Amino acid sequence: MDFALSPDAVAYRNLVRTIIADTVTNEAIDEIHRTGTFDLPALNFALAKHGLLERAVPGMGKGDPIELWILFNELEKAGAPYDGIAVSLMIAGVVNAVGTEEQKQRIIPSIVTGEAGVCMGYSEPDYGSDVASIVTRAVRDGDSWIINGAKMWTTMAHVAKWLILLTRTDPDLPKHRGLTMFILPMDTPGITVKPVHTMASEHTNATWYDDVTVGDEAVLGEVNGGWRTMTVALAFERGVMGGTNQGVPLLTHFTKWAQHVGLAQDPAVKVEMAKAAIDMHVSTLLTQRAAWIAASGGLPGLEGSMAKLFATEAYQREARALQHVAAQPGLLGFHEDGAAAEGFIDYDARHSPVTTIYGGTSEIQRNNIAERHLGLPRNR
Amino acid sequence: MAFDLGFTADQTTIADLFNGFFTNESPAEVARAAEPLGFNANLWQKALGLGVAGMAVPEQHGGGGASLSDAVIVAEAVGASIAPIPVVEHIVAARAHPITDLVEGNVIGTVALTPAVDGTWSYVPAGAIADIVIGVDGNEVVAVRSSAPGVAPRNHACQPLAHRSSRHGDRTVLGNVSSFERIVAEWNTLTAAALVGIAQRSLDIVVQYVKERHQFGVPVGSFQAVQHGLADLPGLIDGSRILTHKAAWASQPEVAQVVEPEFNEYTDFKVVSSMAFLFAGETAVHATDRSLHFHGGYGFSEEYDIQMYYRRARGWRLIAGDPRNEYVALADKMFGDN
Numbered sequence: 001m002d003f004a005l006s007p008d009a010v011a012y013r014n015l016v017r018t019i020i021a022d023t024v025t026n027e028a029i030d031e032i033h034r035t036g037t038f039d040l041p042a043l044n045f046a047l048a049k050h051g052l053l054e055r056a057v058p059g060m061g062k063g064d065p066i067e068l069w070i071l072f073n074e075l076e077k078a079g080a081p082y083d084g085i086a087v088s089l090m091i092a093g094v095v096n097a098v099g100t101e102e103q104k105q106r107i108i109p110s111i112v113t114g115e116a117g118v119c120m121g122y123s124e125p126d127y128g129s130d131v132a133s134i135v136t137r138a139v140r141d142g143d144s145w146i147i148n149g150a151k152m153w154t155t156m157a158h159v160a161k162w163l164i165l166l167t168r169t170d171p172d173l174p175k176h177r178g179l180t181m182f183i184l185p186m187d188t189p190g191i192t193v194k195p196v197h198t199m200a201s202e203h204t205n206a207t208w209y210d211d212v213t214v215g216d217e218a219v220l221g222e223v224n225g226g227w228r229t230m231t232v233a234l235a236f237e238r239g240v241m242g243g244t245n246q247g248v249p250l251l252t253h254f255t256k257w258a259q260h261v262g263l264a265q266d267p268a269v270k271v272e273m274a275k276a277a278i279d280m281h282v283s284t285l286l287t288q289r290a291a292w293i294a295a296s297g298g299l300p301g302l303e304g305s306m307a308k309l310f311a312t313e314a315y316q317r318e319a320r321a322l323q324h325v326a327a328q329p330g331l332l333g334f335h336e337d338g339a340a341a342e343g344f345i346d347y348d349a350r351h352s353p354v355t356t357i358y359g360g361t362s363e364i365q366r367n368n369i370a371e372r373h374l375g376l377p378r379n380r
Numbered sequence: 381m382a383f384d385l386g387f388t389a390d391q392t393t394i395a396d397l398f399n400g401f402f403t404n405e406s407p408a409e410v411a412r413a414a415e416p417l418g419f420n421a422n423l424w425q426k427a428l429g430l431g432v433a434g435m436a437v438p439e440q441h442g443g444g445g446a447s448l449s450d451a452v453i454v455a456e457a458v459g460a461s462i463a464p465i466p467v468v469e470h471i472v473a474a475r476a477h478p479i480t481d482l483v484e485g486n487v488i489g490t491v492a493l494t495p496a497v498d499g500t501w502s503y504v505p506a507g508a509i510a511d512i513v514i515g516v517d518g519n520e521v522v523a524v525r526s527s528a529p530g531v532a533p534r535n536h537a538c539q540p541l542a543h544r545s546s547r548h549g550d551r552t553v554l555g556n557v558s559s560f561e562r563i564v565a566e567w568n569t570l571t572a573a574a575l576v577g578i579a580q581r582s583l584d585i586v587v588q589y590v591k592e593r594h595q596f597g598v599p600v601g602s603f604q605a606v607q608h609g610l611a612d613l614p615g616l617i618d619g620s621r622i623l624t625h626k627a628a629w630a631s632q633p634e635v636a637q638v639v640e641p642e643f644n645e646y647t648d649f650k651v652v653s654s655m656a657f658l659f660a661g662e663t664a665v666h667a668t669d670r671s672l673h674f675h676g677g678y679g680f681s682e683e684y685d686i687q688m689y690y691r692r693a694r695g696w697r698l699i700a701g702d703p704r705n706e707y708v709a710l711a712d713k714m715f716g717d718n
């Protein structure tokens with residue numbers, strides 16, 4: 001095995017680091033935690049200006065999966081907000097893979113210039129892990145489709161320009177076969193967005209659809225082929241586009257603070273720091289493997305599941321362990337006097353629980369690995 | 381160089397050769413029969429026939445010129461079959477002290493992992509059977525040739541361990557104490573590989589078992605509690621394997637030795653080999669624990685193989701001492717001692 005990045009990849013990484021250093025200021029990070037919107041237009045535009053967004057769209061042939069991994073890994077290590085661009089680039093990749101020429105021309109440029117974000121409407125109030133059972137309906141009416149229903153956890157819906165929406169078009173077919181994906185502008189009449197506040201800084205949304213009317217130009221992929229479009233989206237995302245190294249900035253903040261207050265001398269604390277560093281390095285290697293498989297033309301679905309499962313569980317362990325050793329100062333929030341790691345101990349202990357829930361819960365990843373990797377009999 | 385997580389064609393050949401060899405020559409009965417000492421001289425002779433003694437010694441010293449990465453592949457095969465022969469220790473000793481007897485395997489070599497105290501190395505792995513022990517005595521790294529005791533105290537993993545003298549016998553000074561760090565890093569890397577082999581094989585064994593064992597009219601492997609108890613393991617094992625190969629890769633002179641925690645960048649051989657040893661150790665302990673548990677009562681019986689894997693996962697790791705000390709030393713290398 002050879003772990004050296006090519007000179008091109010190193011140059012690319014250095015460019016990403018420069019852009020991050022220029023745009024992801026402490027003030028910007030502060031603002032994101034205040035608003036709960038994990039998106040930074042200045043960063044998106046700077047990446048777009050250097051052509052990096054376009055280059056990173058999965059499957060578009062300009063970037064490669066190793067670059068995609070580098071981009072998101074650098075962003076998350078720096079604690080930069082990437083949730084918005086990750087979804088947007090992934091959906092640009094889906095449009096590129098299954099969209100019509102007209103959709104590609106209408107939608108992709110707005111994303112890769114950093115102007116337009118995309119939000120995802122898959123989950124519903126009653127269907128999360130079992131997303132193939134969703135009930136939001138799209139009904140044919142002449143040349144149009146009329147959509148009615150409700151979605152839950154539509155993150156970024158309050159700022160996004162585009163919405164990718166999973167609907168049921170044929171309730172009589174088996175659940176995976178009667179779904180259709182749409183992509184439509186968020187300002188289409190009939191869409192209502194209300195905020196959902198979470199225990200971490202993140203702000204997400206509940207959305208409602210009342211007689212939302214669109215034409216065939218909004219159908220992404222085949223009618224009743226929505227599950228296939230979902231599969232393409234998941235394959236791009238799994239493991240490669242961030243979410244596997246969030247413990248790195250936490251450890252950096254913690255180390256700085258623990259050295260400053262003298263806690264880092266304690267052997268018990270050193271043990272936790274070393275464990276956290278190892279876990280984060282293994283997380284990155286598992287993610288690199290998924291990227292490498294994708295770069296070699298494979299579909300790293302299972303390897304992505306393994307990376308996501310390990311990395312998010314490890315991040316939670318780390319957040320818990322570091323909060324324990326930080327003791328009372330680890331309870332204090334941002335800007336409080338004496339807060340451990342400038343408040344990041346508190347923040348990561350609040351944020352880490354969601355990482356084993358969204359993007360497919362740990363249980364769903366384990367089902368996947370048990371059945372498809374270990375070949376154990378299906379239990380449902 | 382370019383990023384590549386696959387094996388070279390040569391490495392695929394090495395993997396096939398050694399996996400085949402250990403599957404044929406060292407099924408679990410061989411390890412069982414070798415208990416309690418943990419050594420089978422006949423198997424060792426056969427392994428010498430494959431050139432295992434000097435394979436990873438540079439050609440100019442009469443060795444096979446294989447890399448540490450190649451040796452990692454062999455060590456994983458040893459771990460998978462829990463073969464009762466000191467491949468890891470001997471390879472490390474032969475690389476540190478490439479004299480003809482070690483390179484050709486006329487004698488067995490090993491390394492003492494902790495410095496001698498009052499002229500004694502304690503808990504030397506393969507110490508019961510090795511003719512040459514390499515270790516730290518005072519400020520020096522020395523190789524001491526003396527007769528092997530041939531017996532070991534009864535122990536958890538049935539390892540041929542022994543206390544050995546660093547003074548009595550034919551004594552050669554190999555270098556300054558600082559040169560031992562690399563020797564330990566190589567032992568960490570190859571032991572990590574052997575632990576990966578233990579973890580992978582114990583998972584393979586239990587997956588087979590839970591598909592065949594029925595309770596309540598269905599295979600026990602169809603219960604979600606069992607599935608989820610096993611589903612974490614592939615990621616841990618694959619992560620251990622890649623990390624171990626990264627350590628071997630980092631041992632090459634052309635790799636810049638980087639330690640940058642804030643970028644999660646580590647290419648320093650001592651750091652990555654320590655990480656690999658610790659992580660593969662935790663993984664092997666956890667994997668064998670889960671694998672034994674999902675055998676139910678049979679896992680606890682001597683007749684089943686999984687208990688041998690369980691004990692070796694612990695023994696092969698703890699022979700280096702309390703892992704907390706290794707974590708602390710690693711933290712000092714990564715973050716500085718302040």
Ligand SMILES: Cc1cc2nc3c(=O)[nH]c(=O)nc-3n(C[C@H](O)[C@H](O)[C@H](O)COP(=O)(O)OP(=O)(O)OC[C@H]3O[C@@H](n4cnc5c(N)ncnc54)[C@H](O)[C@@H]3O)c2cc1C
Binds near residue numbers: 121153155359
């Ligand atoms: C902050 C946040 C942002 C999100 N952003 C988006 C977004 O932008 N777009 C979007 O569409 N969705 C989004 N989600 C939704 C997310 O994908 C779902 O929360 C997730 O899929 C889990 O679904 P659920 O919350 O309905 O939990 P449920 O599916 O109800 O699960 C409850 C519990 O049961 C377990 N469980 C469920 N099924 C099984 C099974 N078969 N075997 C074993 N255990 C099982 C789960 O693991 C979980 O622990 C977001 C969620 C959060 C919290």
